Amino acid sequence: MGEVDRISDLPEEIKVTILSYLPTTDAVRTSVISRSWRHLWTFLTSLHAHLDSYRQSIGSTESFGRILSSFRGPIRHFSLRCFLHDSNQSCLQHFLEIIFRKCGLWALSVNCMHLPVSVQLPSFRSLRDLHFEWIDISLPSDFGGFEQLTSLKLHSVWISQRDVQLLIDGSKKLMSIELSIEHFKSPEDAAPGERPSLVCLNCPLLNSLRFDFTEKNEAQLRIISAPCLESAHITAGTMVSRTVEGLVRVGAATLNLMPDIARISHLSLNSEVLECLPFSDVEAPVPHTLPVHFRQLRCLKLIDQTCYMDETMFRVLCCFLRSMPFLENFELQCHNLGCVAERDGGPFNKYKKKVDGYLCLDRTLRRVAISMKNLRGLQDVMWMLHFILLNANVLELIEITYSNDNKVKPRILEGLCEIDKASTNAHVVLVNINDMG
Structure with missing residues (x-):
């Protein structure tokens, strides 16, 4: 008695659901199973990939762009870890523009693990979760904010104070914020040596906050209003200077933040924060x-x-x-x-x-x-x-x-x-x- 292909006899929507549990590259490979499977992967709504232009792990950046364009409906979840050559950095911008034209994106996660890649972030109106790591971010001049964004994670990013403030102010539904800014980019009209670094939070629904102080970016935080804030994780990076000036600068930023988080129920601090407090010096009372x-x-x-x-x-x-x-x-x-x-x-x-x-x-x-x-x-x-x-x-x-x-x-x-x-x-x-x- 011959074997019965029961999976191929399943309704199309169930087969698409099965594919959604596979890595994206494996889901694409199912197109060779039979004619009925050839285009099923194009109905997926989630894409999770590792793009390595050095090792060609899933093919060239050009072929990956064609895969993105082949998706028939909106891509709800897009997650990408990538190593890119300098000559291929523009492809990430191309990928985001393809997804933007399809509309309907809910979650976006990109980690450029080799070097920061510059992108101009499109105005994804339906975006709920944004996670960027090792990205040089800029916003379009007509950026209107993310109306549905609830989670913002920026780890080791390059961004101007203006743009990070626009991101926060334009996302009134934010419930979770994680900011670790590798470098604050100064605006073109900034005075020589001027490095604006104050980030202000006015978030009525914010529940969880993580913020990294570093001597390298001189970042400071001011909470204007966050009545729902319950948990805060404050760190000072290992690059913090141990000079008196460094201690006073970062320590003052931490102390200035304390009244703003005095009503939270959960607090996490790293040792560098304690060391940077002005009174942690062995000679200070x-x-x-x-x-x-x-x-x-x-x-x-x-x-x-x-x-x-x-x-x-x-x-x-x-x-x-x-x-x-x-x-x-x-x-x-x-x-x-x-x-x-x-x-x-x-x-x-x-x-x-x-x-x-x-x-x-x-x-x-x-x-x-x-x-x-x-x-x-x-x-x-x-x-x-x-x-x-x-x-x-x-x-x-x-x-x-x-x-x-x-x-x-x-x-x-x-x-x-x-x-x-x-x-x-x-x-x-x-x-x-x-x-x-």
Whole structure:
């Protein structure tokens, strides 16, 4: 009995749905199956491709343009990762214009992984999700905004302050913004040396914000109005200068932003932000609290992948904890905690005792997660555990995770069990820890 081709007997719309789950190049190859499959791929509404003009992974840029033109209906989702020769950079503009003429685009994601490619962004009226990475962006003179845009992600882009402001102001439905601007392009009429860099947000529906400060682009942010903002992730890039001028400039930008995000419930900061605060210098006095109090904040995440949590940085952390009276969850991702000199009779010993002035430790902090790597052993975190366990009255869980398996001596684990706890419900969970005994 011969085999029955049941798939080819399916209704055309079902076969198109099946093709939609395949990579675009595989979907195009199904045209050789039979005459009934020859043009099915042209009815797809999503295109996800990797274009490499060096390795010709899906053919030449010209053939890819013909594939785009062959789609019969609107392309709803277009995602492209590409490596392009200098001579082929204009093809990306051509691709976007083809999609623009078809109308109906909902999601656009382009990542030029080799070097920034210049494009003038068409006014996609139905666009809901825009993600550009390593793109040199400009807007047409008649740009009218994206009426339906809810998510804007610009990572390592080149753009003028005018154009990024037009993007934001012309998208009143924005709910999520991620801005990492590699370079602010100065307008042609800018004075010599002038680099406008202030981005203002007036977004009535904005819920989530990510913004990268770097000394390289001198970017600053001002939130005019964002009543729905709940989550903010603020970073300072690794290019931040460690000069006094650099600290003051970026630190002032961060401090100026704090009143604007004081009502959020989730805050994430990287260590460079803390280091760039003017009072993080070892010679500068650390204030008792921040200039503003985060009374709505429930979750705080600090990310430190490059440096150590030393004495000064811990005083800055204490300043943050005093300014967040209702904090419930605290997460710390760090490279290391302290050093041998500090652990053995050093300044951290004064934090191994009961202290006052932390409302969140007294009333609300219930969960602490500490993730570390490249440590010598569990003893490196003992002083921090002393501080938390002795002062967090309602603590329920401390979770300690090492990125690599670490072996610790039994006496260290015994010492951990002997730490006095302010909360009788507190549990300490160790992940990726091996007992040497």
